[in-house]
Amino acid sequence: MKRTGLPFAALCGIALLLTAGAQAQTEQPNQAALRNAPAGANKVSGAEKTADAVKTAGETPGANVPAAEVEGLRRRVEELESRNRTLAQALAEINARLNALTPAPASTPADAATTNNATANAAQSQTASPQTPTASAQAPDAPKQDDKNAPVRWSELVGEGNRFKLYGFLRLDLDFDSQHPSNTQIPFFITSPDARAGGTENGDYSIHPRLTRLGVDFTWPTIRKLGDAKLTGKFESDFENGGTESRQIIRIRHAYLRLGWKDFSILGGQTWDVVSPLFPVVNNDSLMWNAGNVGDRRPQLRASYEPKSGKNKYSIAGAIGLTGAIDSQDLDANGFRDGEESGLPNFQGRLGYARTVGKGRDASAGVSGFYGFMKTARAVAGRTDFNAQLLNVDFTLPVHTRLTLRGEGCWWGRGMSDVRGARGRESTPPTGGRYAAAAAGARPPCASRVTSR
Numbered sequence: 001m002k003r004t005g006l007p008f009a010a011l012c013g014i015a016l017l018l019t020a021g022a023q024a025q026t027e028q029p030n031q032a033a034l035r036n037a038p039a040g041a042n043k044v045s046g047a048e049k050t051a052d053a054v055k056t057a058g059e060t061p062g063a064n065v066p067a068a069e070v071e072g073l074r075r076r077v078e079e080l081e082s083r084n085r086t087l088a089q090a091l092a093e094i095n096a097r098l099n100a101l102t103p104a105p106a107s108t109p110a111d112a113a114t115t116n117n118a119t120a121n122a123a124q125s126q127t128a129s130p131q132t133p134t135a136s137a138q139a140p141d142a143p144k145q146d147d148k149n150a151p152v153r154w155s156e157l158v159g160e161g162n163r164f165k166l167y168g169f170l171r172l173d174l175d176f177d178s179q180h181p182s183n184t185q186i187p188f189f190i191t192s193p194d195a196r197a198g199g200t201e202n203g204d205y206s207i208h209p210r211l212t213r214l215g216v217d218f219t220w221p222t223i224r225k226l227g228d229a230k231l232t233g234k235f236e237s238d239f240e241n242g243g244t245e246s247r248q249i250i251r252i253r254h255a256y257l258r259l260g261w262k263d264f265s266i267l268g269g270q271t272w273d274v275v276s277p278l279f280p281v282v283n284n285d286s287l288m289w290n291a292g293n294v295g296d297r298r299p300q301l302r303a304s305y306e307p308k309s310g311k312n313k314y315s316i317a318g319a320i321g322l323t324g325a326i327d328s329q330d331l332d333a334n335g336f337r338d339g340e341e342s343g344l345p346n347f348q349g350r351l352g353y354a355r356t357v358g359k360g361r362d363a364s365a366g367v368s369g370f371y372g373f374m375k376t377a378r379a380v381a382g383r384t385d386f387n388a389q390l391l392n393v394d395f396t397l398p399v400h401t402r403l404t405l406r407g408e409g410c411w412w413g414r415g416m417s418d419v420r421g422a423r424g425r426e427s428t429p430p431t432g433g434r435y436a437a438a439a440a441g442a443r444p445p446c447a448s449r450v451t452s453r
Contacts, residue, residue, distance in 0.1 A: 160221075161220065161221035162218070162219070162220055162221070163218070163219040164216055164217070164218060164219075165216065165217040165219075166214075166215070166216055167215045167216075167217070168212070168213045168214040168215050169212070169213055170209070170212050171209060171211045171212050171213070172207065172208075172209050173185070173206075173207065173208055173209075173210075173211060174205075174206075174207045175204075175205065175206045175207070176203070176205050177190075177203050177204050177205070178203045179191070179193060179201065179202075179203060180193075180199070180200060180202065180203070180204060181204075184204050184205075184206040185206055185208055185210065185240075186240070186285055186286050187286065188286055188289065188290050188291065189290070189291070208245060208248075209239070209248075210238065210239045210240040210248055211238055211239075211240060211285060212238060212239060213236065213237070213238045213253075214236070214237055214238070215234065215235065215236035215237070215254075216234070216235045216236075217232070217233070217234055218231075218232060218233035218234070218235075218257075219231075219232050220232070223259075226259065227261060228261070229259045229260065229261055230259070230260045230261075231257065231258070231259055231260075232257070232258050232260065233256060233257040233258065233269075234254045234255070234256060234271075235252075235254065235255050236252075236253040236254040236255075237250050237251055237252050237253055238250075238251050238253060239251060240285065252270060253270075253297060254269070254270060254271050254297070255269050255270050256268060256269025256270060256271050257269060263305060263306055263307045263308075264303070264304070264305050264306075265303070265304045265306075266301075266302070266303050267300075267301070267302040267303075267304070268300075268301050268302075269299065269300075270297055270298065270299045270300070271297060271300070271302075272295065272296075272297055273295040273296060273297070273298060273300075273319075273321070273348060273370070273419065274300075274302060274317050274318070274319045274348040274349060274350050274368060275294070275295050275348050275349075275350065275368040275369060275370045275390060275392055275419065276293070276294045276295035276368060276390075276392045276394065276408055276419070277295070277350065277366070277368070277394060278394050278396070278406050278407070278408050279293070280293060287420075289420035290420055290421070293408070293420065294390060294392065294408075294416065294419045294420050294421045295392075295419055295420065296325075296326050296419065296420050298321045298322055298325035298326065299321060299322045299325060300319045300320060300321035300322070300348075301319060301320050301321075302317065302318070302319035303317070303318055303319070304316070304317040304318075305317075311355050311356040312353070312354075312355055313353070313354040313355070313356075313362070313364075314352070314353055315350065315351070315352035315353070315354070315366070316350075316351060316352075317349065317350045317352075318347070318348065318349045318350075319347075319348045319349075320345040320346065320347060320348075321345055321346050321348060322339065322340070322345065322346070323337075323338075323339025323340070323342065323344075323345065323346040323372040323373060323374060323388065323418055324337035324338060324339030324340055324374075324418060325339075325418070326417070326418045326419065326420065327417040327418045329374065329417065329418065331374075331376050331380045331386075332376040332377050332378045332380055334376075334377050334378075336377070338374035338375060338376055338386070339372060339373065339374050339418065341374075341375045341376070341377070342373035342374055342375040342385075343373075343375075344373040346370060346371060346372035346373070346388065346418075347370075347371045347372075348368070348369070348370050348371075349368065349369055350366055350367070350368035350369075351366060351367055351368075352364060352365070352366030352367075353365055353366070354396075357398055358398065358401070361398040361401070361404070362396065362398070363396060363397055363398055364394075364395065364396045365393075365394070365395045365396075366393070366394050366395075367391075367392070367393050367394075368391075368392045368393075368394070369389075369390060369391050369392070370388065370389065370390035370392075370413070370419055371387065371388070371389055371390075372387065372388035372389075372415070372418060373385075373386075373387060373388075374386040374387070374388065374415070386415055387414070387415060388413070388414070388415040388416060388418055388419070389412075389413045389414055389415065389416075390412070390413035390416055390419055390421065391412045391413060392408055393408065393409060394406075394407070394408040395407055395408075
């Protein structure tokens with residue numbers, strides 16, 4: 001009995017040792033396989049790891065996971081889901097603001113439904129994968145075009161409701177004179193050929209593009225705060241202002257803004273004088289100035305009232321302007337124009353009446369006047385204060401659809417060089433005599449003219 005029991009016990013011990021060694025050899029390869037696995041295989045997202053841990057803890061009753069750790073994992077999952085919902089809400093708000101700032105074309109109900117579904121899918125995707133950035137967040141900003149090289153678009157120059165109208169013409173003048181005029185390109189009179197007066201019998205010739213004209217008309221929307229006033233303007237220029245024949249200097253003909261209501265308007269800027277509103281057809285640049293026609297362009301502030309009643313039209317216009325803008329008169333040669341040294345503007349006015357007598361044809365008549373102030377620092381011909389005065393009558397009479405008589409005449413005045421009257425000679429500082437007589441009230445002869453078109 002004793003000999004048989006001892007060998008059996010020895011056999012049982014050997015069997016236990018062999019079983020323990022086999023289990024140890026099985027665990028070692030598994031650990032080595034885990035160590036040799038790729039790095040990415042052991043990594044999972046925080047949400048998946050946490051969810052798997054919670055699921056394992058919940059499904060395995062016998063799992064050795066403390067209750068506190070399970071509760072902490074659950075709270076972490078809830079926090080991540082809350083953050084995802086906040087991000088989705090923020091993205092929806094940003095999208096709504098962008099849509100409000102950028103007007104979109106009218107969409108159909110199907111398009112709206114598609115947009116809503118896309119937004120909902122994006123929100124669900126953010127909730128399901130909180131750690132994955134969105135495509136818009138990953139995409140870099142599109143390269144912007146260099147502002148310095150960006151072309152200027154017409155829409156950037158013209159605002160909503162504004163209108164610009166360009167006009168003008170290209171012109172080339174060839175002038176041939178058998179005898180010297182006062183100016184080859186803009187003649188006012190022909191000089192004497194008498195050699196004793198420094199004259200000559202030689203002719204002259206010139207060619208120039210100076211009267212090429214460029215202009216822009218502006219129209220703005222009505223201004224409600226000013227009683228639905230309509231704002232318009234004009235800028236017009238040519239090159240008849242000195243310089244060499246290959247370097248002409250630009251000349252401003254018109255530059256003004258105008259506020260207009262139904263019958264009343266206010267104008268500020270440079271344009272034609274109120275006095276003597278008609279212009280001859282011939283000599284369309286010198287306009288027969290200093291030879292009977294008066295009035296020119298000057299800076300001014302003008303108000304006009306022009307009501308209509310059926311075929312009848314009435315006109316009351318008044319303006320204040322710059323004296324000396326035309327002749328730049330400085331009799332005492334002190335460097336200040338006499339009109340500006342007076343400290344007062346000139347005053348102009350016109351009363352007119354017109355009646356429609358056919359399509360596009362009006363018969364009209366008007367009377368206009370001009371009064372300017374001039375002053376010198378020292379006495380000239382015994383005086384320091386001078387006045388410029390002018391009275392003018394104009395008429396327009398349509399005779400036929402192809403013939404209209406227009407004229408101005410019987411003007412009276414003195415010191416009128418600043419309105420192109422009295423041969424334009426008052427701008428020369430006098431030694432007495434002529435200007436003194438004109439300033440004292442001598443009247444130039446009455447002049448009149450009639451033109452047709």
